[in-house]
Amino acid sequence: MEERVVRAAETALADHHYVSALDIFVGTGLLAPAHVRDWRNGRISYLEQAIQCNLHKISRSMHVFREWARERGLRPSETAYLARTRGPRRELRFSKSGEPGIERAYRTHFISPELSAMEKQRLQAHLGAPPEIVVFSTLRDLRCSQCQADLPHGSFLLIENREPLCLTCAELDHLVYVPPGDPALSRRARKHSTLSAVVVQFSRRRKRYERQGILVEEAGLEKAQEECLSDAEARACRRSGTRCAGAAKIGRWWRGSRTRFASYSPHVRPARRTRLPSARPFEAAGGSDARPPGGHSTTRR
């Protein structure tokens, strides 16, 4: 048992320079990654519920983990675990009791002392960032579980409590779609938006969810477009060495992009609310998977 905890901790440390309680329980095989996903998505009320051993063994594992971290000289760092849901930030619960001391122990990561101050800061920012909102582009016709609006093939929807929600009911309908293909634009649009979401679609061929683009606030997108326009030349030069013949062309492309983006987002706007004659049971947005999509491709530790 102790050996397994130490082995899981060493593996995690070698892999990502920090170790969390999740690494220990997943690494020892006591916790399935699928359960971590469910917990992250708010489908499991507290994590201990999904750990496959009794409370005594859990606290023993945690003790061994902390002792190992102390001996290895790792630095403790508390991280907020936030639920992957819309609306106000909600902290995820680890323990059955919810006791603050136990919750803190679970939330504490142990970071490698080999990381520089800058790397450590970056890692902490990454670990503490709220999880992404995942919006699904549906492969089949569905219906919003709340307002009953039709969600035809290609519509964007959110899955909440295993039910599809249109973006109006999800309060995300003010966001606009940015297709993939321009990393600088996407990165900047996200940076300038207080709320954003990643769009994924199930690939039947690859049997997994794949990123399709992002949803951002219109003002954020405009600001990003302005920035991209202003340094299009410099970026093009960086890409192709010092000489830059294509900058003017890129500038023209950008100037025309506003209308192009508008045409990309027909489903972002509220769909017309016409009722279908008969109610259809909910089917997962992708393939034959009976489980509602869980956004595998974007799952974070």
Ligand SMILES: [Zn+2]
């Ligand atoms: Zn709705």
